[in-house]
Amino acid sequence: MKSLGSMIRREMWYILFLVPGVLLFAFTVITPFLQGVRYSFTNWDGISRKLTYIGWDNYVNAFQDPVVLTVLGNTFKYAIILTIVVNVISVLLALLLDSYLPLRNLFRTIFFLPGIISVVLAGFIWSYNYSQGVPKLLSYFGLDVTSPLGNPDQALIGLIIVAVWQGVGTPMIIYLAGLQNIPAELMESARIDGAGPVRIFRSVTLPLLAPSVTINMLLVLTGALKVFDLVFVTTNGGPAFATEVIATFIYKNAFSSYKAGYGMALSMIFFVILVIVTIVQVSFFRKREVEV
């Protein structure tokens, strides 16, 4: 008992510094989350002051809703393609910008810049590019193209292009930092042993870059699964549900269709899915990491 008391006294300062953060987290994340759990068992319309508890009905509805499956499919398609493309491009950019390239600092800045623009602004810029800029430009070459965002077959690809353009900056910086942590001696000895650039990348660089790969895969994938702003400002889920993702679907149910209770239930299911994806992904990539 005495030792516990002395431990608390010893750790007092640390605990004191933790308090504001914990309080903030409790009131802005935990409390709304618990309230959300409560609403998910009601058929609340978002306005009414009465709550009617309907048990698990919302959850049963969600599992029987065929649209939920389409929406989940769209979301994972978007997230997986985006994660792969962003990571491949940002590794390549990082490799390029890590070598002795003239003006490489300038290029690093240029590739990072799109990430600084707000997503909403980027969405507007690209909506305009797609519907006006690109078709006009290509019409000079005799090509007749229309906005991919207006066609259900291309809309998701159109969104992914915008997201890649915006998203490569931050992973690129993380990969650059990772590359610079790899000791030059390892590369040199590999070269002396007669390994070519591809072999060095595969056997030396990539394994040592694994911690950066883990964190980037995780950040991009979870970010992409939660996408809302980009979809909302460019296509708003259309045309013909082609770009409807979980976040916009929840929003529409909860706010536009006056089904706040159902929206909450969907959010809870989505939360569980996100947790599972994260755990699986982290444990998968952690196994592949190598210590320097």
Next chain:
Amino acid sequence: MNKKLGFGMSIALLTLLLSACGGNDKNAASSTTSAPESENPATESASAPTSEDSKPVTISFMHFKSDVTDGVAKIIEQFELENPNIKVDVQPVKYDDYDTLLKTKLASGDIVDVFTLNAGSTTKLYHNGGYLEDLTDQEFMKNFDPGVLAEQATDGRNYIMPLNAGPIAVFYNKKIFADLGLDIPTTYDALMESAQKIKDAGKTPFALGWKDGWTLGMWLSRDFPSNTVLVEKQVDFFDKLEKGEAKFADNPAAKTSISHALDLFRYGNKDQLGVDYNGAVDLFAREEAAMMYVGTWPLADIQKKNPELFDSGMGYFPYPFSNDPILNKLEFNPDASLAVNSKSENKAAAFKFLAFMSSKAGGDAWVENAKTLSYVKGASSDIAPAITELQPYFNDGRLYNSQVFITTTIDWNTQFTQYVQKVLFNKSSADDIIMDLDAWVAKNHK
């Protein structure tokens, strides 16, 4: 060296990133507060009548007529001049986001004194929530036609005050019609024949801004109920739909509307779902498209972009949803109505605000500044030259309001709109989406 440089670079970029975030926040904050600041505070000191209610009051007024923010600001200015003790904090919100914002504000206990609402199911929802003050016995309600009040009543009582209204019809380019020798079509088939001739002449028949969901939704939520109730005579379809007793499959109007949508799509501009509402208005203003189905909202915009077209080059005719010219009356819909918050602490001032809006001066101010028609008795109707062409319809009372047919609170229209897009791109057949719609309704009816 190299490592340090790269590290410094990334840190510099990260600080840039952070500072950019901070900057954005500041901008956002200042843009939201700038609206109330722009109100004219000079009126307060102008006169000081020392009566009992001379204590200055500020009421908040949230509205969704953000496309005419300047016009509304002018109307409010006029009100503040007449009521020096009442200041109005105006919050214009884009129509798409309006409901969400209003709902969030009310649910979180933030009291908006006066706000705009659409008559019908939304009003009923807010009334059920207990947020609306009963206006039925207020003196200023006498400035409106009893028929209009009855149309906007909820369970026999008036919780909203009718404000403005307007026709929704088809703007057309007189020059293109004259060049091709086309008459104003009075039946649906004639409309499509004209469209074919316009297309053959190398022009775009219809300007469609279907990238914005509401543009297609607006047309569908009028074509479909009109065909349901007036052509197919299924008068209680929407009542039954709400209770889960009616099916889209048993309503031939569903197929009619889907085929109409396909026609419009075929005769529309290129990239129908890539161009938004503003793009469509541009097409019409540049005289590239011959027709546009819309309310009177783009008039101010067209006047700015092509004054010649606005003054004499364009006309307006009722949208012929059927092949029976007798049925094809002019669609005339209420737009915004005003509601007073039942929790408001400044009800007296809020009622004065409504009284002003229902006076002839207020009605005329809306007509002049917001380019819409007013429900106030005796208010002027002089919006634009194109509208005068509709005068015979007003004179004979050949008007109807398809929105009163829709008595549902479930949002089938958004769903229908998305499903129709599937048919447009051959992703589904009309029969399939009608089945999907019925399945969706089965899950969502009350």
